[in-house]
Amino acid sequence: MIELANISKKFGQTSVLENINLSVVPASRTVIVGPSGSGKTTLLRILAGFETPDSGRITLSGKTLFDENTFIPAHQRGIGFVPQEGALFPHMKVGDNIAYGLTGSRHENRRRIAELMELVSLDRHLQDHWPHEISGGQQQRVALARALAQEPVLMLLDEPFSALDTGLRAATRKATAELLAYAGVASILVTHDQHEALSFASQIAVIRDGRFSQVGSPTEVYSQPVDEATALFLGDALIFSAQVSNGFAHCELGTIPADNPQFTGDKRIMLRPEQIIISAYQADAETHHAVTISDVDFTGYLSTLTLNSPAWTAPLQIKTVSQQKWQVGMQVKLAITGHACVLAD
Template structure:
């Protein structure tokens, strides 16, 4: 589908992207996720043809878009682009926004606009409204319809849900993912929101300081991050020093199976909070290290428990599903589900 090979870009003496390579399959959803300033938007603009890389190669469906001898301009690439907040033309009604760039007759354009509005689940009556008269979620769907009108083989989305409130954001994201899959259009979304990335993607590329630190499925990058920074960026994580031996990691929580049994010696390991099961210690339970709840920070569905034990160098904070009986001073027992991820040095 689309292949990036060794893409690099500098602005002045500042290196923004360094030797990036990535493959995107047809009809797939790739998310480039990273903190502000990591280079993700620059990469998206290079793919769209709005910026020129310093070196590398970009091909789309076997056609070279960029190399040392070639540069195909944005309007000839067959790539759709949805910017932040939709960027609709305020002086055009919804239907005219969608029809912008269509080259058919008035009748053909009206029919195409109706098809696109149905495709993005918009009431056809909205085509006669001005952009400011419809909701933020509807504006994003109009922007998507306008981009789809050009029948692109690839859709680029630049944090298109960032201006929406939380509930509408999730619903619009899900609808967009389903729409692109149904239309058979591959997509690349850039975001700094790890929850959005994990929800939308079939492939995630984590970018930091202009380099991809890890590329893989959402489950893979979340449960088996390559390093501590990636682990912490993708969600809440519990990081421990551990002694690795015979496929087990020994840490404050006991002996935990390691996901990389070939490692040995002193390493850093990661657990996700949902792997730690906390339950009240019954009076007839077998003796074990005493773990006490020091503090309970209740936030509704989830609570953050601060736990302490005599053998630990410092208290441990764990997010877990709230229970009414959690209270400071309560003695509990811990169990770990699954494997500990052994992090790279």
């Protein structure tokens, strides 16, 4: 539906985006995730038509929005935009904010406002409230309704949940995903929150230093990151040096099946914490080395265990589901599930 080909952008002598390529299919949810300063917001503004790239091509449903001879302005693109914190007009009531840009009669606009408020699960009486009189989550729904009023084929969301409390943030994100799916509108969300990215997306594009390091499904980029930086950005990861041969990685934790049998030699491998099964050590346990818990950092549902073993060169910290039995000085054994991800050099 939307295609970006070789999009590049500089501000002065500073390169912000370099040869960005991305495809977004209809009714899908793409998330562009990356650290601050990686170029993700600039890319979103280019898609919206608020910034002009230096080179490349953008097409939407077969129509060229930008190339060396073409630039379609923002108001003609058919793309909705929900900025951070909603950015509602404070001098307009909720209903007027939603109706901004509608060109129908007063009666038609009232009917459209009612439809949109129902669509985003807002009580109709809120249309007569001022933006400061409603909650942050409700303000985001109003901003979404205002963007949907233009019947866009693509919705851009610039960290729209970042100002919300944790519980409200998750609920609003889930409601937004369901709403866009119901409306059949493709979306591109920009965020620096990896948990938000994994939860919302059907496709994730990880951006770093103005380039995509990896584009794929949430499961793919989480379990098979292309490099160490991507692995660590997308969640807790355990990285080890290993000797890889014949489809196995040999490291301090033992011999682990590798996810790519084509890799050989000295490599770096990744395991996610949930792949490590920790159980009580039994004195007669075959060839398992005893591992000692040297610290327990309890944070509720999860705890971080610091583990030591005479077979290791350094302690290992693993985040795992809390159990009352975990005590400093306790001996445990480790078992590995699944495959180790062999990281690119």
